Amino acid sequence: MQIQEFKQLFFKELSDNYPQTEIQSFFNLLIEHLLKMNRVEIALQPNLIIGKDDLIFLQDAISKLKKEIPVQYIIGETEFFGLPFKVTNDVLIPRPETEELVHWIIKDHLDKVQNSELKILDIGTGSGCIAISLAKNLPNTNVYALDISKKALKVAEENSLKNNVAIQFITEDILSIKKLPHQFDIIVSNPPYVRELEKNQMQQNVLGNEPHLALFVKDENPLVFYDKIADLAKTHLKKNGTLYFEINQYLGEETVQLLHQKGFKEIQLKKDIFEVNRMIKAFL
Structure with missing residues (x-):
């Protein structure tokens, strides 16, 4: 079958499921992945x-797309911060708003790494997208990445090799541990923060495929991870160290107040490209 013939079939099969622009995006991603051709060449x-x-x-991809399986899982990879990442349903698909968090950290610390070595910890690393992007773009850093899921860390390890960076991986439940292995200049986390009550706002392709362990928290204690990580950061951040979080857009002020109560200062709440509260930076 010729590419143009398959394209006609592809659009016809998926026209009842997705808008035309999204079908075109799926088509481009699949063909580029398989044939190693860019859109112009296609x-x-x-x-x-x-x-x-x-x-x-x-x-087979058409059948999976009809079942609302994300195209990134079908292909088995995605791009984040200009880098290739393997993704499986053991890890979340990296989001563009998380790229903004990475950019914020790099912008804040690029000058500092010219003169001194930085130690960074990424808590709840998943695919490793934050840790690996920081290691790739901040020279002279030692980057550690922690996750409760051994399957997620296996994917993250493959991604560190794919991107030729050295990351030290730690398998731990952050809610259970009493201390971290080192003192750090930067602690960053994009922990589970979606409340159960917010499930009805989420797309089915997310609910049906991405790991709930990495997404959801109980309604009665939605800041449980921020509470624990902030406590660990108080004793494991170096002097003038920085804590960065990706947060629930509806709980920005509550997260800021939590950090205030724990003694953090110069707390900055930042909006993402969608103009919702999505990131926090705080100092000890």
């Missing part, structure tokens, strides 16, 4: 024949 070769094995993969 457009210039509409008569190129798709091989049998690739066609089987693409037809």
Whole structure:
């Protein structure tokens, strides 16, 4: 089957499930992944024949997309901060707002790493996207990444190799541990923060496929991870160390108040590209 023929089939099969722009995005991602061609090359070769094995993969992809399986899981990879990352349903698919958090940290510390070595801890690392992006863009750093899930850490380890950075991985339940292995200049976390009551606001492709362990917290204690991580940060951040969080957009002021009560200072609440409260920075 030619690319142009498959494209017609692809759009026809998915037209009842997704808008045209999203179908086009899926098509581009799948073809680029399989044929290692960019969009211009694809457009210039509409008569190129798709091989049998690739066609089987693409037809299977259509079936999975109809079941609302995210295209990143179908392909098995995604891009974050300009870097390639393997993703499986053991890890969350990295979001663009998390890229903003990474950019904030790099902007704050790029000058500092020219003169001194920094030690960074990423808590709840998942795919490793935060830790690896920081290690790649902040030279002269020692980066540690912690997660409760051994399966997630296996994916993160593969991603560290894929991106040629050295990360020290730690398997721990952050809610259970009493101390961290070192003193750190930066502690960053994008922990579970979606309340059970917010499930009805989420898309089915997220609810049905991404790991709930990394997404949800109980309604009665939605800041449980922030509370514990802040306590650990008080005793494991170096002098003038910085704590960064990605947060629930509806709990920005509550998270700021929690950090105030624990003695943090110069707390900054920042909006993301969607103009909602999404990030916090605080100092000891």
